[in-house]
Amino acid sequence: MAVYIYSVTEKRHPLRLDGLRGVGESPSGLRALTAGGLCAVVSDAPDDLRPECRDIGVHQEVQERLMADGTVLPLRFGLVAEGDDAVRAALEERADAYTERLRALGGCAEYHLKATQDEDSLLRLILEESSAARELNDAIRAGTADVGAPVRLGEMIAREIQARQEALAIGVVEALRPFARDVDSTQPTGEDFLSVSFLVPEDQEEVFLTTELSVAHQLGDDLDLRLHGPLPPYSFV
Template identity: 60%
Template sequence: MAVYVYSIVGTTHLQRLDGLDGVGNPPSTLRTVHTEKLSAVVSDAPEELRPKRRDLAAHQAVQERLMADGTVLPLQFGFTTTDDDAVRAVLEDRTDEFTERLQALEGCAEYHLKAAQDEDALLRQILQESDEARRLNDEIRSGSSSPELPLALGELVSQEVQAREDQLAARVLDALRGFAREERSSQVTGNDFLSASFLVERDNEKSFLGAKRDLAKELGEDFDLRLIGPLPAYSFV
Protein backbone atom coordinates (compact mmCIF):
# COMPACT_ATOMS: atom_id res chain seq x y z
CA MET A 1 0.00 0.00 0.00
CA ALA A 2 1.18 3.54 -0.76
CA VAL A 3 2.57 5.58 2.12
CA TYR A 4 1.64 9.15 3.05
CA VAL A 5 4.54 11.17 4.49
CA TYR A 6 3.86 14.02 6.94
CA SER A 7 7.23 15.22 8.14
CA ILE A 8 10.85 14.44 8.93
CA VAL A 9 12.51 14.86 12.33
CA GLY A 10 15.69 13.77 14.04
CA THR A 11 15.65 10.39 15.73
CA THR A 12 16.09 12.09 19.11
CA HIS A 13 12.81 14.00 18.62
CA LEU A 14 10.09 12.83 21.05
CA GLN A 15 7.63 12.00 18.24
CA ARG A 16 4.55 12.05 20.47
CA LEU A 17 1.78 10.89 18.15
CA ASP A 18 -0.69 9.55 20.72
CA GLY A 19 -4.24 10.76 20.19
CA LEU A 20 -3.59 11.89 16.62
CA ASP A 21 -5.18 10.43 13.51
CA GLY A 22 -3.76 10.30 10.02
CA VAL A 23 -5.43 11.24 6.76
CA GLY A 24 -8.21 9.21 5.18
CA ASN A 25 -11.71 8.02 5.99
CA PRO A 26 -11.60 6.04 8.20
CA PRO A 27 -8.52 7.77 9.61
CA SER A 28 -5.20 6.01 9.11
CA THR A 29 -2.83 5.13 11.94
CA LEU A 30 0.35 7.14 12.29
CA ARG A 31 3.73 5.42 12.55
CA THR A 32 7.40 6.28 12.09
CA VAL A 33 10.10 5.08 9.71
CA HIS A 34 13.60 5.28 11.17
CA THR A 35 17.19 5.46 10.02
CA GLU A 36 20.20 6.07 12.22
CA LYS A 37 19.78 9.87 12.32
CA LEU A 38 16.31 10.62 10.94
CA SER A 39 12.69 9.60 11.34
CA ALA A 40 9.73 10.16 9.06
CA VAL A 41 6.15 10.27 10.32
CA VAL A 42 3.94 8.33 7.92
CA SER A 43 0.66 6.45 7.55
CA ASP A 44 -1.00 4.34 4.93
CA ALA A 45 -2.22 6.57 2.11
CA PRO A 46 -5.95 6.49 1.27
CA GLU A 47 -6.85 5.41 -2.25
CA GLU A 48 -8.40 8.80 -2.98
CA LEU A 49 -6.56 11.68 -1.40
CA ARG A 50 -8.03 15.13 -1.77
CA PRO A 51 -7.48 18.35 0.21
CA LYS A 52 -10.62 17.97 2.29
CA ARG A 53 -10.94 19.91 5.53
CA ARG A 54 -10.59 16.85 7.77
CA ASP A 55 -7.47 15.60 6.02
CA LEU A 56 -5.87 19.05 5.91
CA ALA A 57 -6.55 19.39 9.63
CA ALA A 58 -5.06 15.94 10.33
CA HIS A 59 -1.92 16.84 8.38
CA GLN A 60 -1.55 20.15 10.21
CA ALA A 61 -2.18 18.58 13.62
CA VAL A 62 0.80 16.28 13.12
CA GLN A 63 3.06 19.24 12.30
CA GLU A 64 1.88 21.26 15.29
CA ARG A 65 2.33 18.37 17.72
CA LEU A 66 5.86 17.73 16.46
CA MET A 67 6.70 21.45 16.48
CA ALA A 68 5.86 21.59 20.17
CA ASP A 69 8.69 19.16 20.91
CA GLY A 70 11.41 20.28 18.52
CA THR A 71 12.47 21.02 14.97
CA VAL A 72 10.45 19.61 12.07
CA LEU A 73 10.79 19.40 8.30
CA PRO A 74 7.09 19.59 7.36
CA LEU A 75 6.11 18.20 3.98
CA GLN A 76 3.35 19.81 1.98
CA PHE A 77 -0.05 18.11 2.05
CA GLY A 78 -0.37 15.21 -0.37
CA PHE A 79 3.15 13.75 -0.49
CA THR A 80 3.05 9.98 -1.03
CA THR A 81 5.47 7.24 -2.03
CA THR A 82 5.37 3.50 -2.61
CA ASP A 83 6.18 1.98 0.79
CA ASP A 84 8.18 2.30 4.01
CA ASP A 85 11.33 1.03 2.29
CA ALA A 86 11.13 3.89 -0.22
CA VAL A 87 10.84 6.38 2.65
CA ARG A 88 13.81 4.81 4.41
CA ALA A 89 15.89 4.92 1.24
CA VAL A 90 15.28 8.65 0.80
CA LEU A 91 16.16 9.33 4.43
CA GLU A 92 19.41 7.41 4.03
CA ASP A 93 20.35 8.97 0.68
CA ARG A 94 19.66 12.53 1.84
CA THR A 95 20.72 12.30 5.48
CA ASP A 96 23.24 15.15 5.26
CA GLU A 97 20.81 17.44 3.41
CA PHE A 98 17.93 16.84 5.80
CA THR A 99 20.16 17.11 8.87
CA GLU A 100 21.57 20.45 7.69
CA ARG A 101 18.07 21.74 7.05
CA LEU A 102 16.88 20.67 10.49
CA GLN A 103 19.78 22.60 11.97
CA ALA A 104 18.86 25.67 9.90
CA LEU A 105 15.26 25.54 11.16
CA GLU A 106 16.11 24.85 14.79
CA GLY A 107 14.30 27.16 17.18
CA CYS A 108 12.32 28.86 14.40
CA ALA A 109 8.79 29.16 13.07
CA GLU A 110 7.38 30.53 9.84
CA TYR A 111 5.31 33.69 9.56
CA HIS A 112 3.55 34.47 6.29
CA LEU A 113 2.73 38.04 5.32
CA LYS A 114 0.45 39.32 2.58
CA ALA A 115 0.23 43.05 1.91
CA ALA A 116 -2.16 45.15 -0.16
CA GLN A 117 -2.97 48.82 -0.65
CA ASP A 118 -6.46 50.17 -1.17
CA GLU A 119 -6.86 50.45 -4.95
CA ASP A 120 -8.75 53.76 -4.90
CA ALA A 121 -6.16 55.29 -2.59
CA LEU A 122 -3.36 54.16 -4.90
CA LEU A 123 -5.06 55.65 -7.96
CA ARG A 124 -5.64 58.93 -6.14
CA GLN A 125 -1.98 59.00 -5.19
CA ILE A 126 -0.90 58.47 -8.78
CA LEU A 127 -3.15 61.28 -10.06
CA GLN A 128 -1.86 63.61 -7.36
CA GLU A 129 1.82 62.88 -7.90
CA SER A 130 2.08 62.21 -11.66
CA ASP A 131 1.78 65.35 -13.79
CA GLU A 132 1.27 63.30 -16.95
CA ALA A 133 -1.44 61.12 -15.42
CA ARG A 134 -3.23 64.19 -14.10
CA ARG A 135 -3.02 65.92 -17.49
CA LEU A 136 -4.45 62.94 -19.35
CA ASN A 137 -7.22 62.50 -16.78
CA ASP A 138 -8.15 66.20 -17.00
CA GLU A 139 -8.34 66.04 -20.79
CA ILE A 140 -10.60 62.98 -20.65
CA ARG A 141 -12.88 64.60 -18.06
CA SER A 142 -13.07 67.79 -20.12
CA GLY A 143 -14.80 65.83 -22.86
CA SER A 144 -11.95 65.23 -25.30
CA SER A 145 -13.09 62.78 -27.96
CA SER A 146 -9.62 61.38 -28.69
CA PRO A 147 -9.82 57.57 -28.29
CA GLU A 148 -6.10 57.42 -27.58
CA LEU A 149 -6.29 59.28 -24.30
CA PRO A 150 -7.97 56.56 -22.17
CA LEU A 151 -5.54 53.98 -23.54
CA ALA A 152 -2.54 56.20 -22.79
CA LEU A 153 -3.82 56.90 -19.28
CA GLY A 154 -4.45 53.22 -18.65
CA GLU A 155 -0.94 52.26 -19.74
CA LEU A 156 0.60 55.02 -17.64
CA VAL A 157 -1.39 54.07 -14.54
CA SER A 158 -0.50 50.40 -14.99
CA GLN A 159 3.20 51.25 -15.12
CA GLU A 160 2.91 53.52 -12.10
CA VAL A 161 1.04 50.88 -10.11
CA GLN A 162 3.71 48.26 -10.84
CA ALA A 163 6.57 50.60 -9.98
CA ARG A 164 4.96 51.76 -6.74
CA GLU A 165 4.03 48.24 -5.66
CA ASP A 166 7.59 47.05 -6.31
CA GLN A 167 8.87 49.89 -4.12
CA LEU A 168 6.35 49.10 -1.40
CA ALA A 169 7.26 45.41 -1.43
CA ALA A 170 10.94 46.29 -1.07
CA ARG A 171 10.11 48.68 1.77
CA VAL A 172 8.17 46.06 3.70
CA LEU A 173 10.86 43.41 3.23
CA ASP A 174 13.57 45.84 4.32
CA ALA A 175 11.61 46.66 7.47
CA LEU A 176 11.19 43.03 8.52
CA ARG A 177 14.09 41.00 7.16
CA GLY A 178 16.40 42.13 9.96
CA PHE A 179 14.19 40.23 12.43
CA ALA A 180 14.17 36.96 10.44
CA ARG A 181 16.77 34.28 9.79
CA GLU A 182 15.53 33.73 6.22
CA GLU A 183 12.81 34.99 3.89
CA ARG A 184 11.04 33.64 0.83
CA SER A 185 8.83 35.61 -1.57
CA SER A 186 6.03 33.89 -3.46
CA GLN A 187 3.63 34.75 -6.28
CA VAL A 188 1.13 37.45 -5.34
CA THR A 189 -2.58 37.08 -6.03
CA GLY A 190 -5.52 39.47 -6.17
CA ASN A 191 -4.69 43.01 -5.09
CA ASP A 192 -1.69 42.03 -2.98
CA PHE A 193 1.66 43.58 -3.79
CA LEU A 194 3.59 41.22 -1.50
CA SER A 195 3.42 37.60 -0.41
CA ALA A 196 6.39 36.56 1.69
CA SER A 197 7.36 34.07 4.35
CA PHE A 198 9.81 34.77 7.17
CA LEU A 199 11.73 32.23 9.20
CA VAL A 200 11.74 33.76 12.67
CA GLU A 201 13.63 32.56 15.72
CA ARG A 202 11.34 31.92 18.67
CA ASP A 203 13.44 34.25 20.82
CA ASN A 204 12.93 37.00 18.23
CA GLU A 205 9.18 36.67 17.67
CA LYS A 206 8.19 39.64 19.85
CA SER A 207 10.61 41.92 18.01
CA PHE A 208 9.36 40.69 14.64
CA LEU A 209 5.71 41.18 15.58
CA GLY A 210 6.49 44.62 16.99
CA ALA A 211 8.23 45.62 13.77
CA LYS A 212 5.20 44.51 11.78
CA ARG A 213 2.88 46.56 14.00
CA ASP A 214 5.13 49.62 13.67
CA LEU A 215 5.20 49.22 9.90
CA ALA A 216 1.40 48.97 9.71
CA LYS A 217 1.06 52.21 11.69
CA GLU A 218 3.66 53.91 9.50
CA LEU A 219 1.95 52.89 6.25
CA GLY A 220 -1.50 53.92 7.47
CA GLU A 221 -5.10 52.87 7.05
CA ASP A 222 -4.89 52.49 3.27
CA PHE A 223 -2.74 49.38 3.73
CA ASP A 224 -3.70 45.88 4.77
CA LEU A 225 -0.89 43.77 6.25
CA ARG A 226 -2.14 40.22 6.96
CA LEU A 227 0.24 38.13 9.04
CA ILE A 228 -0.30 34.43 9.78
CA GLY A 229 1.81 32.43 12.20
CA PRO A 230 3.57 30.85 13.88
CA LEU A 231 3.40 28.07 11.27
CA PRO A 232 5.37 24.95 10.43
CA ALA A 233 8.24 26.08 8.20
CA TYR A 234 6.78 24.72 4.94
CA SER A 235 8.40 27.45 2.84
CA PHE A 236 11.91 26.69 4.12
CA VAL A 237 12.14 22.92 3.76
Protein backbone atom coordinates in the same frame (compact mmCIF):
# COMPACT_ATOMS: atom_id res chain seq x y z
CA MET B 1 1.38 -1.20 2.01
CA ALA B 2 1.68 2.40 0.83
CA VAL B 3 2.39 4.99 3.52
CA TYR B 4 1.59 8.67 3.78
CA ILE B 5 4.51 10.82 4.96
CA TYR B 6 3.92 13.91 7.12
CA SER B 7 7.34 15.12 8.17
CA VAL B 8 10.95 14.34 8.95
CA THR B 9 12.52 15.00 12.34
CA GLU B 10 15.62 14.03 14.23
CA LYS B 11 15.42 10.64 15.94
CA ARG B 12 15.71 12.33 19.35
CA HIS B 13 12.49 14.33 18.81
CA PRO B 14 9.90 13.51 21.53
CA LEU B 15 7.34 12.49 18.87
CA ARG B 16 4.19 12.97 20.92
CA LEU B 17 1.79 11.30 18.49
CA ASP B 18 -0.80 10.14 21.01
CA GLY B 19 -4.34 11.11 20.11
CA LEU B 20 -3.48 11.97 16.50
CA ARG B 21 -5.01 10.14 13.54
CA GLY B 22 -3.91 10.07 9.95
CA VAL B 23 -5.45 11.29 6.72
CA GLY B 24 -8.29 9.50 4.93
CA GLU B 25 -11.90 8.56 5.64
CA SER B 26 -10.81 5.57 7.76
CA PRO B 27 -7.60 6.94 9.25
CA SER B 28 -4.93 4.81 10.84
CA GLY B 29 -2.73 5.86 13.73
CA LEU B 30 0.56 7.65 13.23
CA ARG B 31 3.88 5.90 13.66
CA ALA B 32 7.57 6.74 13.39
CA LEU B 33 10.06 5.14 11.02
CA THR B 34 13.74 5.64 11.84
CA ALA B 35 16.97 5.34 9.90
CA GLY B 36 20.25 6.55 11.36
CA GLY B 37 19.66 9.80 13.20
CA LEU B 38 16.44 10.64 11.36
CA CYS B 39 12.79 9.81 11.75
CA ALA B 40 9.79 10.02 9.41
CA VAL B 41 6.27 10.37 10.78
CA VAL B 42 3.85 8.31 8.66
CA SER B 43 0.49 6.58 8.59
CA ASP B 44 -1.13 4.07 6.27
CA ALA B 45 -2.02 5.80 3.01
CA PRO B 46 -5.70 5.82 2.00
CA ASP B 47 -6.57 4.55 -1.46
CA ASP B 48 -8.30 7.70 -2.66
CA LEU B 49 -6.59 10.61 -0.93
CA ARG B 50 -7.90 14.01 -2.01
CA PRO B 51 -6.94 17.54 -0.91
CA GLU B 52 -10.09 18.02 1.15
CA CYS B 53 -10.32 20.41 4.09
CA ARG B 54 -10.43 17.64 6.70
CA ASP B 55 -7.30 15.90 5.47
CA ILE B 56 -5.38 19.13 4.94
CA GLY B 57 -6.31 20.05 8.50
CA VAL B 58 -5.11 16.67 9.78
CA HIS B 59 -1.81 17.11 7.95
CA GLN B 60 -1.38 20.55 9.48
CA GLU B 61 -2.29 19.34 12.97
CA VAL B 62 0.50 16.77 12.85
CA GLN B 63 3.04 19.45 11.91
CA GLU B 64 1.90 21.77 14.67
CA ARG B 65 2.02 19.03 17.31
CA LEU B 66 5.57 18.12 16.30
CA MET B 67 6.65 21.78 16.06
CA ALA B 68 5.64 22.30 19.68
CA ASP B 69 8.43 19.95 20.79
CA GLY B 70 11.24 20.53 18.33
CA THR B 71 12.39 21.17 14.80
CA VAL B 72 10.36 19.64 11.98
CA LEU B 73 10.93 19.26 8.27
CA PRO B 74 7.28 19.55 7.14
CA LEU B 75 6.50 17.76 3.91
CA ARG B 76 3.84 18.92 1.48
CA PHE B 77 0.38 17.43 1.59
CA GLY B 78 -0.05 14.28 -0.48
CA LEU B 79 3.40 12.67 -0.32
CA VAL B 80 3.11 8.87 -0.48
CA ALA B 81 5.77 6.14 -0.55
CA GLU B 82 5.45 2.48 -1.55
CA GLY B 83 6.05 1.23 1.98
CA ASP B 84 8.05 1.48 5.18
CA ASP B 85 11.24 0.21 3.55
CA ALA B 86 11.02 2.87 0.85
CA VAL B 87 10.72 5.57 3.50
CA ARG B 88 13.72 4.27 5.44
CA ALA B 89 15.74 4.05 2.22
CA ALA B 90 14.89 7.69 1.42
CA LEU B 91 15.98 8.75 4.90
CA GLU B 92 19.31 6.98 4.44
CA GLU B 93 19.84 8.24 0.90
CA ARG B 94 19.08 11.87 1.75
CA ALA B 95 20.41 11.86 5.29
CA ASP B 96 22.90 14.68 4.72
CA ALA B 97 20.35 16.93 2.99
CA TYR B 98 17.64 16.32 5.58
CA THR B 99 20.07 16.87 8.45
CA GLU B 100 21.29 20.13 6.92
CA ARG B 101 17.74 21.44 6.47
CA LEU B 102 16.78 20.47 10.02
CA ARG B 103 19.80 22.37 11.27
CA ALA B 104 18.88 25.41 9.14
CA LEU B 105 15.28 25.38 10.42
CA GLY B 106 16.23 24.78 14.03
CA GLY B 107 14.29 26.95 16.48
CA CYS B 108 12.39 28.75 13.71
CA ALA B 109 8.83 29.17 12.50
CA GLU B 110 7.46 30.56 9.26
CA TYR B 111 5.47 33.78 9.07
CA HIS B 112 3.72 34.54 5.79
CA LEU B 113 2.88 38.13 4.89
CA LYS B 114 0.52 39.32 2.18
CA ALA B 115 -0.42 42.89 1.29
CA THR B 116 -3.08 44.69 -0.71
CA GLN B 117 -3.66 48.37 -1.28
CA ASP B 118 -6.93 50.25 -1.66
CA GLU B 119 -7.14 50.96 -5.39
CA ASP B 120 -9.31 54.07 -5.13
CA SER B 121 -6.98 55.67 -2.59
CA LEU B 122 -3.94 54.78 -4.69
CA LEU B 123 -5.51 56.24 -7.83
CA ARG B 124 -6.34 59.48 -6.02
CA LEU B 125 -2.78 59.67 -4.74
CA ILE B 126 -1.31 59.19 -8.21
CA LEU B 127 -3.54 61.89 -9.68
CA GLU B 128 -2.53 64.23 -6.86
CA GLU B 129 1.20 63.62 -7.17
CA SER B 130 1.63 63.06 -10.92
CA SER B 131 1.03 66.25 -12.88
CA ALA B 132 1.14 64.37 -16.21
CA ALA B 133 -1.54 61.90 -15.13
CA ARG B 134 -3.65 64.63 -13.56
CA GLU B 135 -3.55 66.88 -16.66
CA LEU B 136 -4.41 64.00 -18.97
CA ASN B 137 -7.27 62.93 -16.71
CA ASP B 138 -8.62 66.49 -16.58
CA ALA B 139 -8.50 66.73 -20.38
CA ILE B 140 -10.40 63.45 -20.74
CA ARG B 141 -13.08 64.58 -18.29
CA ALA B 142 -13.36 67.95 -20.06
CA GLY B 143 -13.72 66.27 -23.47
CA THR B 144 -10.66 68.03 -24.92
CA ALA B 145 -8.36 64.99 -25.10
CA ASP B 146 -7.73 62.98 -28.25
CA VAL B 147 -9.23 59.52 -28.78
CA GLY B 148 -6.10 57.70 -27.57
CA ALA B 149 -5.88 59.58 -24.27
CA PRO B 150 -7.77 57.04 -22.09
CA VAL B 151 -5.42 54.27 -23.18
CA ARG B 152 -2.35 56.40 -22.49
CA LEU B 153 -3.73 57.37 -19.08
CA GLY B 154 -4.45 53.74 -18.22
CA GLU B 155 -0.92 52.72 -19.19
CA MET B 156 0.57 55.63 -17.26
CA ILE B 157 -1.37 54.75 -14.12
CA ALA B 158 -0.55 51.04 -14.44
CA ARG B 159 3.18 51.82 -14.63
CA GLU B 160 2.91 54.16 -11.66
CA ILE B 161 1.02 51.57 -9.59
CA GLN B 162 3.60 48.89 -10.39
CA ALA B 163 6.53 51.15 -9.52
CA ARG B 164 4.96 52.32 -6.26
CA GLN B 165 3.95 48.84 -5.12
CA GLU B 166 7.32 47.33 -6.00
CA ALA B 167 9.05 50.02 -3.94
CA LEU B 168 6.56 49.52 -1.11
CA ALA B 169 7.07 45.76 -1.13
CA ILE B 170 10.84 46.18 -0.98
CA GLY B 171 10.51 48.58 1.93
CA VAL B 172 8.27 46.23 3.92
CA VAL B 173 10.55 43.23 3.37
CA GLU B 174 13.69 45.15 4.24
CA ALA B 175 12.12 46.42 7.46
CA LEU B 176 11.47 42.83 8.58
CA ARG B 177 14.46 41.04 7.05
CA PRO B 178 16.86 41.76 9.97
CA PHE B 179 14.72 39.58 12.25
CA ALA B 180 14.51 36.58 9.91
CA ARG B 181 17.01 33.85 9.18
CA ASP B 182 15.72 33.55 5.61
CA VAL B 183 13.16 35.14 3.30
CA ASP B 184 11.22 33.57 0.44
CA SER B 185 9.09 35.66 -1.93
CA THR B 186 6.43 34.17 -4.16
CA GLN B 187 4.32 35.60 -6.99
CA PRO B 188 1.36 37.47 -5.48
CA THR B 189 -2.12 36.42 -6.60
CA GLY B 190 -5.43 38.22 -6.86
CA GLU B 191 -5.28 41.80 -5.58
CA ASP B 192 -2.15 41.20 -3.50
CA PHE B 193 1.06 42.94 -4.49
CA LEU B 194 3.19 41.21 -1.84
CA SER B 195 3.49 37.55 -0.85
CA VAL B 196 6.54 36.72 1.23
CA SER B 197 7.54 34.22 3.90
CA PHE B 198 9.99 34.85 6.73
CA LEU B 199 11.87 32.16 8.63
CA VAL B 200 11.90 33.69 12.11
CA PRO B 201 14.01 32.35 15.00
CA GLU B 202 12.18 31.98 18.28
CA ASP B 203 14.31 34.61 19.99
CA GLN B 204 13.40 37.15 17.26
CA GLU B 205 9.65 36.53 17.12
CA GLU B 206 8.66 39.30 19.52
CA VAL B 207 10.65 42.01 17.77
CA PHE B 208 9.54 40.69 14.36
CA LEU B 209 5.87 40.93 15.33
CA THR B 210 6.34 44.34 16.93
CA THR B 211 8.08 45.65 13.83
CA GLU B 212 5.34 44.29 11.55
CA LEU B 213 2.72 46.11 13.61
CA SER B 214 4.77 49.30 13.49
CA VAL B 215 5.15 49.06 9.70
CA ALA B 216 1.41 48.49 9.29
CA HIS B 217 0.67 51.54 11.46
CA GLN B 218 3.10 53.74 9.53
CA LEU B 219 1.64 52.74 6.17
CA GLY B 220 -1.89 53.60 7.23
CA ASP B 221 -5.36 52.20 6.63
CA ASP B 222 -5.08 52.20 2.83
CA LEU B 223 -2.66 49.28 3.05
CA ASP B 224 -3.82 45.90 4.31
CA LEU B 225 -0.99 43.76 5.71
CA ARG B 226 -2.06 40.20 6.60
CA LEU B 227 0.40 38.17 8.65
CA HIS B 228 -0.12 34.44 9.21
CA GLY B 229 1.94 32.44 11.68
CA PRO B 230 3.66 30.86 13.35
CA LEU B 231 3.46 28.14 10.69
CA PRO B 232 5.45 25.03 9.85
CA PRO B 233 8.30 26.23 7.62
CA TYR B 234 7.03 24.73 4.35
CA SER B 235 8.56 27.51 2.26
CA PHE B 236 12.08 26.72 3.51
CA VAL B 237 12.18 22.92 3.22
